[in-house]
Amino acid sequence: MESLEVPSETLLQLADALEAGHVRGPLTKFGLRAFTTSASAVRSLEALRQTAGSEAALAAMCRLVVAERAATMARAPRVELVWTGPERAGASSRDTKVVVAELFARARRSVLVSSYSLSGGATLFAPLAARMAEIPALRVRMFFDLTVGDDGMSGPRTREAHEARFVQRFRKWHWRGARVPEVFHDPRTIDDDRISFHAKCIVIDEEIAFVTSANTSVVAQQENIEAGVLIEDRLFALALGKQFDDLVTAGLLVPVQGLSALR
Incomplete structure (x- = not known):
């Protein structure tokens, strides 16, 4: 019929x-x-x-x-266009910064954040830090390319050194909450400068996924021209999150050492 x-x-x-x-x-x-x-x-x-x-x-x-x-x-999955930058009046897109803040504020069980670079985290992660304080059981995992922002740093280029410098930057510039999220990275980016960790997405409660060209930065979420899609579909969100889970389980994405001491 x-x-x-x-x-x-x-x-x-x-x-x-x-x-x-x-x-x-x-x-x-x-x-x-x-x-x-x-x-x-x-x-x-x-x-x-x-x-x-x-x-x-x-x-x-x-x-x-x-x-x-x-x-x-x-x-059917609910799909919305998410945009940063100039656009015509009446466009049917949503603002990247607003979407990200709303996603963090509505999380109940789990948050996954993946980005190539990180800047202005103290501002962008403020709603997430507040949510972690409200919900002690909320699990937050983040994935970054540790080599980004570390080029001008002096000192050794070992995995341990990159992790130590990231921990200092993260706590000084990017995180103000009492509870600290788990952070992972791809160690191949340290050993081979041809490789980048470039996935940019957010998964909330294994139910909602946001896939975007925007990095986790104020410029990317407010000034650049960036495009993304917000997908409210449990199967898609589960599949996307599982990609990261599988890499962590296989030891291909590894935890940043030293952050747990900041809790």
């Missing part, structure tokens, strides 16, 4: 007409001209009428098609 080439509103109007006796079989293109101009739709409706056995039964089937469509729409 869902193959009917007739809008839901029109099907409801046809159902009303059938029940009122204004439309009777056999259904023809002329007889249904007020409802559809599609010959294939007319043939499908007439076949359904013959199968149903009466106009009243066909009306019920039309309403069933509309109900099935509504149920399908309710199950």
